[in-house]
Amino acid sequence: MKRPSPPGSAEQVTWKQRLRALGNLPAFFRLVWQTSPWMTAADLGLRVLRSAIPVSVLYVGKLIIDLVVQASRHPGSVPTERIWELVALEFGLAIASDGLGRLTNLLDSLLGDLFANHTTVLIMEHAATLDLDQFEDSEFYDKLERARQQTTGRTILLSQILSQLQDLITMGFLAVGLMTFNIWLILLLLLAVIPAFLGESYFNDKTYLLMREQTMGRREMDYVRYLGASDETAKEVKLFDLSGFLIQIYRDMSHRYYLEYKRLVTRRSVWGTVFSLIGSAGYYAAYVWIIGRTLTGKLSIGDLTFLAGSFRQLRALLDGILTRFTSVSQGAIYLSDLFDFFQIKPRIRPAERPLPFPNPIKTGFVFEDVGFQYTYSERWANRHLNFTLHAGEKLALVGENGAGKTTLVKLLARLYDPTEGRILLDGVDLKEYDMADLRRNIGIIFQDFIRYQMTLNNNIVVGNIEQKESQDRVERAAMQSLAGELVEKLPKRYDQPLGRRFNNGVELSGGEWQKVALARAYMRDAQLLILDEPTAALDARAEHEVFQRFADLTRGKMAVLISHRFSTVRMADRILVLENGQLLEIGSHEELLALGGRYAELFHLQAAGYR
Ligand SMILES: Nc1ncnc2c1ncn2[C@@H]1O[C@H](COP(=O)(O)OP(=O)(O)OP(=O)(O)O)[C@@H](O)[C@H]1O
Numbered sequence: 001m002k003r004p005s006p007p008g009s010a011e012q013v014t015w016k017q018r019l020r021a022l023g024n025l026p027a028f029f030r031l032v033w034q035t036s037p038w039m040t041a042a043d044l045g046l047r048v049l050r051s052a053i054p055v056s057v058l059y060v061g062k063l064i065i066d067l068v069v070q071a072s073r074h075p076g077s078v079p080t081e082r083i084w085e086l087v088a089l090e091f092g093l094a095i096a097s098d099g100l101g102r103l104t105n106l107l108d109s110l111l112g113d114l115f116a117n118h119t120t121v122l123i124m125e126h127a128a129t130l131d132l133d134q135f136e137d138s139e140f141y142d143k144l145e146r147a148r149q150q151t152t153g154r155t156i157l158l159s160q161i162l163s164q165l166q167d168l169i170t171m172g173f174l175a176v177g178l179m180t181f182n183i184w185l186i187l188l189l190l191l192a193v194i195p196a197f198l199g200e201s202y203f204n205d206k207t208y209l210l211m212r213e214q215t216m217g218r219r220e221m222d223y224v225r226y227l228g229a230s231d232e233t234a235k236e237v238k239l240f241d242l243s244g245f246l247i248q249i250y251r252d253m254s255h256r257y258y259l260e261y262k263r264l265v266t267r268r269s270v271w272g273t274v275f276s277l278i279g280s281a282g283y284y285a286a287y288v289w290i291i292g293r294t295l296t297g298k299l300s301i302g303d304l305t306f307l308a309g310s311f312r313q314l315r316a317l318l319d320g321i322l323t324r325f326t327s328v329s330q331g332a333i334y335l336s337d338l339f340d341f342f343q344i345k346p347r348i349r350p351a352e353r354p355l356p357f358p359n360p361i362k363t364g365f366v367f368e369d370v371g372f373q374y375t376y377s378e379r380w381a382n383r384h385l386n387f388t389l390h391a392g393e394k395l396a397l398v399g400e401n402g403a404g405k406t407t408l409v410k411l412l413a414r415l416y417d418p419t420e421g422r423i424l425l426d427g428v429d430l431k432e433y434d435m436a437d438l439r440r441n442i443g444i445i446f447q448d449f450i451r452y453q454m455t456l457n458n459n460i461v462v463g464n465i466e467q468k469e470s471q472d473r474v475e476r477a478a479m480q481s482l483a484g485e486l487v488e489k490l491p492k493r494y495d496q497p498l499g500r501r502f503n504n505g506v507e508l509s510g511g512e513w514q515k516v517a518l519a520r521a522y523m524r525d526a527q528l529l530i531l532d533e534p535t536a537a538l539d540a541r542a543e544h545e546v547f548q549r550f551a552d553l554t555r556g557k558m559a560v561l562i563s564h565r566f567s568t569v570r571m572a573d574r575i576l577v578l579e580n581g582q583l584l585e586i587g588s589h590e591e592l593l594a595l596g597g598r599y600a601e602l603f604h605l606q607a608a609g610y611r
Pocket residue numbers: 136374375377381399400401402403404405406407408
């Protein structure tokens with residue numbers, strides 16, 4: 001199976017894509033609105049109000065100048081109070097503009113922060129619905145990464161769009177004023193600004209493509225940085241003296257990306273200068289025209305200041321609007337990444353009319369020619385599995401590394417669905433059962449369980465979050481898994497933060513962590529308990545004790561144990577030997593020894609090691 005190729009470097013963002021991306025804006029606004037309706041409405045309202053101010057200021061200014069000119073030519077012809085009133089009005093407008101500006105900025109930044117939080121929560125919620133194998137796909141990760149970047153990056157988009165609206169309205173007011181004098185001025189204005197706009201959009205496309213191409217590499221850089229400086233990796237990095245090696249990888253990659261980026265921004269800057277010169281030429285052409293008309297007496301001095309001011313402001317606004325248009329449409333293209341991520345649907349679907357999980361399980365699980373192939377993998381991790389896990393039975397899975405043991409239990413818990421064949425529970429396909437109910441009834445502790453950098457209490461409670469208030473239950477689970485003994489050593493007992501990542505955390509040994517993880521299994525009333533190498537890090541005495549208790553506590557319950565230790569394995573009712581994903585032998589310890597096959601061979605091999 002081939003992985004779909006990443007977006008090619010020759011790919012171009014076309015105008016069509018750009019316009020299509022603008023179609024993301026309504027959905028974006030819905031998200032913003034959901035974040036805080038009143039803040040969004042207030043922000044919009046205040047901006048509309050503010051957009052009427054610039055033209056008013058210019059017009060009042062024109063009136064003042066005309067009156068002053070008239071008063072200086074014909075003293076006494078103009079009442080001075082009239083002039084002072086106008087000055088006071090302009091002052092009021094300036095203050096209002098400043099106040100409204102600050103208020104909208106405040107709302108923008110608050111709304112932006114809330115928006116980032118809101119989207120992060122949505123991303124986490126959506127990620128929680130997706131399948132395990134989707135997380136194991138690197139393209140999925142790139143999407144997730146880009147979606148994550150949207151949460152903070154898009155707050156800028158928000159204020160850009162709002163400013164865009166405000167500037168468009170402001171421009172409308174100014175343009176009407178300008179057009180009452182001469183319509184050609186508007187055309188001159190457009191001519192001055194359009195080259196800059198086209199240049200900007202060209203370079204924005206290039207930047208977007210560059211960033212897109214670099215996503216995977218940047219994720220790799222992040223990983224190398226993490227390897228080079230994190231509590232979890234420090235030990236091995238020091239022992240193998242890897243820091244120089246990692247730093248070199250980081251240097252090489254960052255330098256390559258820097259060169260690509262430098263090339264682009266330099267070209268952008270050169271062209272930007274050229275376009276800005278064209279814009280200035282347009283402005284001065286209009287200025288010359290206005291001064292000419294004033295010299296011939298067709299315009300008053302007030303008109304001159306009004307027109308020159310309007311033209312200058314319009315140019316700045318239009319420049320801003322057009323440049324912002326490219327970054328808004330750019331932002332809208334980036335938004336596609338966010339919405340694309342929300343579009344990813346889990347492939348493991350809940351049943352339409354889900355059945356409740358049987359309680360108690362009557363006959364057990366039946367594997368019917370079950371096969372599983374990981375996405376993007378040529379090999380079958382499990383193939384042609386036919387066996388029954390009987391109700392009340394304890395089954396051990398044995399096999400060499402990579403034989404497919406963990407995959408088999410992931411299929412049992414429906415973390416994956418079989419690629420071929422089916423798994424029946426009490427005669428009904430596993431897919432027909434309610435998924436949440438299924439997961440509640442199956443407790444699994446994986447070999448690579450999470451060491452939550454949280455309190456001991458939370459580390460146990462995660463096994464059954466519905467019981468998070470029940471301290472009794474937590475303590476009982478801790479006793480059952482032997483984690484209880486550990487509590488005595490911890491200064492804050494159950495409230496002791498574990499792990500070294502945060503302040504005051506206490507680090508545990510591998511075996512101690514394992515006991516804590518085991519306590520999670522006892523937090524549930526699961527009917528089937530799966531322990532994937534639960535005792536690998538325990539010392540011999542602890543392992544013996546753990547299994548003694550496990551046997552007592554799970555009497556009559558179903559359990560699947562994965563272990564490489566035959567002392568553990570032999571306590572199971574039956575043992576299933578896997579090889580290359582296929583079932584090689586199945587039977588009790590005695591039966592398999594009598595058979596003299598692979599199990600007997602491995603058992604004797606290990607036993608010899610102890611003699
Ligand atoms: N997420 C994955 N994506 C692709 N292939 C995988 C993935 N996980 C496991 N495999 C492959 O599937 C096969 C079975 O792996 P599995 O983890 O089930 O073996 P295991 O018997 O549990 O091994 P171990 O004793 O080392 O834990 C291996 O060849 C492995 O390379």
